[in-house]
Amino acid sequence: MDPNDEKGLDYHFYKEIAKHPKGEGITKCLSCGTCSSTCQVLAVNNNYNPRKIIQKAVLGLREEVLNSEMIWICARCNSCIEKCPKGIRPGDIITAIRNVALEEGKTSNKGVRHSIYFKKSILQTGKVNEAILPLYTLRFKIFSQVPQAIKMFFKGKLPPIFPKKIKGIKDIRKLNQLIQNRKLKQAKDLNKRGQS
Amino acid sequence: MKYALYPGCAGEATTEESLKATIKILEVLGVDFEENEAFSCCGAGIVEEEDAEFELALNARNFALAEQDGRDIVTICNTCLMTMLKSQKALADDAKLFEQVNEDLKEIGLEYKGTVKIKHFLWMLRDDIGLEKIESLIKTKIKDVRMAPFYGCHIIRPADVISDDKEPDFISKLIKVCGALPVEYRDKYNCCGFHILLADEDTSLKMTQKCLTNAHEDEADMLVTPCTLCHISLDCYQGRANKAKLPEVPVLHLGQLLGLAMGITADELGLDKNVISTEQLINY
Numbered sequence: 131m132d133p134n135d136e137k138g139l140d141y142h143f144y145k146e147i148a149k150h151p152k153g154e155g156i157t158k159c160l161s162c163g164t165c166s167s168t169c170q171v172l173a174v175n176n177n178y179n180p181r182k183i184i185q186k187a188v189l190g191l192r193e194e195v196l197n198s199e200m201i202w203i204c205a206r207c208n209s210c211i212e213k214c215p216k217g218i219r220p221g222d223i224i225t226a227i228r229n230v231a232l233e234e235g236k237t238s239n240k241g242v243r244h245s246i247y248f249k250k251s252i253l254q255t256g257k258v259n260e261a262i263l264p265l266y267t268l269r270f271k272i273f274s275q276v277p278q279a280i281k282m283f284f285k286g287k288l289p290p291i292f293p294k295k296i297k298g299i300k301d302i303r304k305l306n307q308l309i310q311n312r313k314l315k316q317a318k319d320l321n322k323r324g325q326s
Numbered sequence: 327m328k329y330a331l332y333p334g335c336a337g338e339a340t341t342e343e344s345l346k347a348t349i350k351i352l353e354v355l356g357v358d359f360e361e362n363e364a365f366s367c368c369g370a371g372i373v374e375e376e377d378a379e380f381e382l383a384l385n386a387r388n389f390a391l392a393e394q395d396g397r398d399i400v401t402i403c404n405t406c407l408m409t410m411l412k413s414q415k416a417l418a419d420d421a422k423l424f425e426q427v428n429e430d431l432k433e434i435g436l437e438y439k440g441t442v443k444i445k446h447f448l449w450m451l452r453d454d455i456g457l458e459k460i461e462s463l464i465k466t467k468i469k470d471v472r473m474a475p476f477y478g479c480h481i482i483r484p485a486d487v488i489s490d491d492k493e494p495d496f497i498s499k500l501i502k503v504c505g506a507l508p509v510e511y512r513d514k515y516n517c518c519g520f521h522i523l524l525a526d527e528d529t530s531l532k533m534t535q536k537c538l539t540n541a542h543e544d545e546a547d548m549l550v551t552p553c554t555l556c557h558i559s560l561d562c563y564q565g566r567a568n569k570a571k572l573p574e575v576p577v578l579h580l581g582q583l584l585g586l587a588m589g590i591t592a593d594e595l596g597l598d599k600n601v602i603s604t605e606q607l608i609n610y
Contacts, residue, residue: 151378170517174532203526205533206371207517208483219484228375241525248372249380256366258335267524274527278566282340285599287562289339297364301434305383308430313379 139190153226155218161185165210165220178203180220196231202241243267256296260289327454329359330392334403336554343596344554347581348402350594355455364391368409385413386427390436398443400450404480404553410444412487446481448552452496465589467505474511474546478553482515504587509546513537518559534559534567541575552580562601576604
């Protein structure tokens with residue numbers, strides 16, 4: 131069944147979000163706007179509006195939401211989570227939308243690349259490489275950071291490009307392997323059940 | 327009480343002065359602590375966007391390592407604190423998840439029992455050391471400086487994860503004990519903008535600028551933060567954030583404040599590494 135209607139709306143999008151543990155709340159959103167009124171990002175940049183993002187997701191504007199840079203500029207201050215009268219954790223819903231965007235393999239903006247780099251780096255050294263993270267995130271826009279980098283350099287604060295690996299990095303990679311194997315198996319089982 | 331010190335990525339690199347000062351304070355306080363070279367990144371609540379199970383496994387592994395040594399975890403990064411507490415809560419609330427994580431850990435020879443306590447350095451000072459002991463170690467009071475606490479988000483919110491209702495404004499007490507004047511600062515529980523510094527620098531710096539402007543409005547000479555990430559935004563990026571060209575606001579890490587009042591030298595506290603000069607304090 132193709133959930134997309136002629137307007138390109140995907141009415142099942144919110145269900146996809148709700149499948150993620152952090153996104154369960156989306157089915158109960160009243161769109162009251164308390165999240166937006168308490169949002170510390172919106173206070174300085176009203177292009178970001180959590181209520182609007184969640185409402186667009188509920189309406190089925192799947193591609194618009196998933197490709198939007200806006201879903202990546204929640205600063206995770208958790209103010210909305212504290213104040214939501216329905217207790218549905220709007221900030222966590224944004225995280226669930228990010229979950230879906232990453233599953234879709236989006237790499238088109240800074241926010242999504244910032245997110246992807248964390249796991250990559252942890253699998254390499256066990257920690258986040260703070261020297262490479264800005265490069266990976268900003269790509270050629272890294273040049274905007276040159277004055278800041280010079281300042282940090284003279285303070286002796288530039289993070290090392292080749293940091294030491296943690297003791298037991300192999301264990302981290304092994305844990306990841308175990309998890310990925312399990313996910314594959316779960317997906318296969320789900321497939322089988324779908325067929326029978 | 328025995329601790330495993332968890333500095334977080336920033337404490338080890340960009341804001342190494344906060345780690346240096348914290349270690350110094352732990353030594354002066356006579357705390358039994360150790361750094362563990364096997365600790366990994368906590369995932370910062372960012373890894374979970376791509377792979378929640380992996381973030382949980384990373385944290386469970388760190389917890390198991392600390393338990394193996396019979397130590398509680400103490401951190402100077404708010405985001406590490408929140409991420410670890412969140413993982414711990416997820417594992418405590420879901421027996422199946424707990425079992426599954428332990429099955430994985432068994433493969434690398436570890437077990438997470440659920441006994442390790444996770445604390446912020448600030449909470450350790452408050453609950454395990456106590457104000458009295460800290461006060462007894464103060465040698466030179468910092469006078470005539472108006473200081474505002476800047477807590478940062480992840481040591482306060484979300485309340486169901488942090489669940490710390492013991493003393494909401496302990497930093498103000500520490501400021502007072504050190505001889506400075508605690509300022510009632512409107513942004514003390516607000517966000518510095520750090521987490522979107524790379525995703526949207528303009529917006530992030532506007533948030534930082536708001537905090538700095540309000541520091542002036544509330545007549546604070548300095549800010550004190552317990553968080554290495556707030557330290558990056560407020561100190562390292564203050565020059566870029568300060569578009570209105572307001573006078574600079576020096577930012578101290580909590581350990582640096584205590585260290586100064588305990589008579590530890592500026593050098594040992596890494597004050598030369600703070601981007602905004604703290605010179606006015608060195609010869610106070």
